[in-house]
Amino acid sequence: MQEPLVIDGVEALPGKETLVEIEVARLPSGTLIHMPIHVFRSNEPGPTVLLSGGLHGDEINGIETVRRLVASKIFKDLKCGTVIALPIINVYGFIHFSREVPDGKDVNRSFPGNPDGSLASIVANHLTEKILPAIDFGIDFHTGGASRTNFPQVRYSEEDKLGKEVAHIFKAPFTLTSGIIPGSLRATAQDLGKSIIVFEGGESLRFNEKAIKQAVRGTKRVLQHFKMIDKAPEAKKVIHFSSSSWLRADASGLFVPIKESGQKVTEGEVIGRINNPYNSYSIKVKAPSEGYIIGHNNIPMVHKGDALFHIGEVEEIWKRPK
Numbered sequence: 001m002q003e004p005l006v007i008d009g010v011e012a013l014p015g016k017e018t019l020v021e022i023e024v025a026r027l028p029s030g031t032l033i034h035m036p037i038h039v040f041r042s043n044e045p046g047p048t049v050l051l052s053g054g055l056h057g058d059e060i061n062g063i064e065t066v067r068r069l070v071a072s073k074i075f076k077d078l079k080c081g082t083v084i085a086l087p088i089i090n091v092y093g094f095i096h097f098s099r100e101v102p103d104g105k106d107v108n109r110s111f112p113g114n115p116d117g118s119l120a121s122i123v124a125n126h127l128t129e130k131i132l133p134a135i136d137f138g139i140d141f142h143t144g145g146a147s148r149t150n151f152p153q154v155r156y157s158e159e160d161k162l163g164k165e166v167a168h169i170f171k172a173p174f175t176l177t178s179g180i181i182p183g184s185l186r187a188t189a190q191d192l193g194k195s196i197i198v199f200e201g202g203e204s205l206r207f208n209e210k211a212i213k214q215a216v217r218g219t220k221r222v223l224q225h226f227k228m229i230d231k232a233p234e235a236k237k238v239i240h241f242s243s244s245s246w247l248r249a250d251a252s253g254l255f256v257p258i259k260e261s262g263q264k265v266t267e268g269e270v271i272g273r274i275n276n277p278y279n280s281y282s283i284k285v286k287a288p289s290e291g292y293i294i295g296h297n298n299i300p301m302v303h304k305g306d307a308l309f310h311i312g313e314v315e316e317i318w319k320r321p322k
């Protein structure tokens with residue numbers, strides 16, 4: 001039998017689905033904002049897994065991923081353990097089509113948070129106090145920000161052993177390590193001895209069906225590995241990257257990408273152009289080294305120094321044995 005689990009004063013009973021609605025704070029209009037959380041529990045002991053989206057309120061692919069996983073009903077009959085599904089962490093950003101909360105603060109830079117702090121800090125604190133202590137590991141679903149798009153990828157911290165294992169089981173098309181940003185959900189999770197990996201796919205305010213599907217499939221592989229569900233689709237190919245860096249604009253102008261996220265590039269290859277709108281110059285954007293484009297900028301107007309292509313250096317390519 002599973003251990004008791006209480007979230008925000010609500011007991012989530014084994015063998016049951018429980019909806020916990022954390023009261024966050026009212027809008028200026030007086031409307032109370034809740035953070036609804038679905039808790040699915042098996043009778044059998046097993047891992048407690050957090051699946052979360054909308055930490056950045058405009059990163060809709062992650063919200064849709066968690067919604068679809070819940071709608072698929074695979075958590076209704078968990079073989080063991082617990083799934084905590086949190087579709088929208090930052091409801092304020094979501095209703096404003098915004099990454100941040102209304103005062104401009106980023107919830108993912110406000111951890112561990114403070115119940116008497118700013119709104120972003122209050123939202124972060126609910127996770128730190130009520131959710132993180134209950135979990136073994138989590139998958140937090142994001143997209144590129146500020147008109148940048150990311151090819152479906154999983155990021156983990158090299159020091160986080162369980163996170164590394166989960167990332168390798170997930171088998172997103174691209175897999176890479178990334179540093180922990182101070183004030184992030186991952187930073188606080190790590191301080192509490194919990195593992196959070198991040199899935200990135202597509203861009204903010206846009207659905208990206210390929211990214212959503214990869215996110216759903218990878219999550220199923222992780223849950224199947226821990227014997228929480230029976231079936232999961234197999235992955236075909238995973239590229240692991242040893243390092244990555246952003247290629248920046250040498251000039252300001254109209255940016256026309258020639259290659260895009262997911263594609264292979266060779267050293268010196270022309271992968272885009274920056275054109276002056278009055279045709280006084282046209283500059284080639286060349287790949288500095290061989291690798292794959294793991295993310296790119298989708299906005300046509302760029303300043304000198306703007307990030308254009310995120311290029312990863314391949315460490316290893318895994319293919320499903322035939």
Ligand SMILES: [Zn+2]
Pocket residue numbers: 055056059142143145
């Ligand atoms: Zn994000």
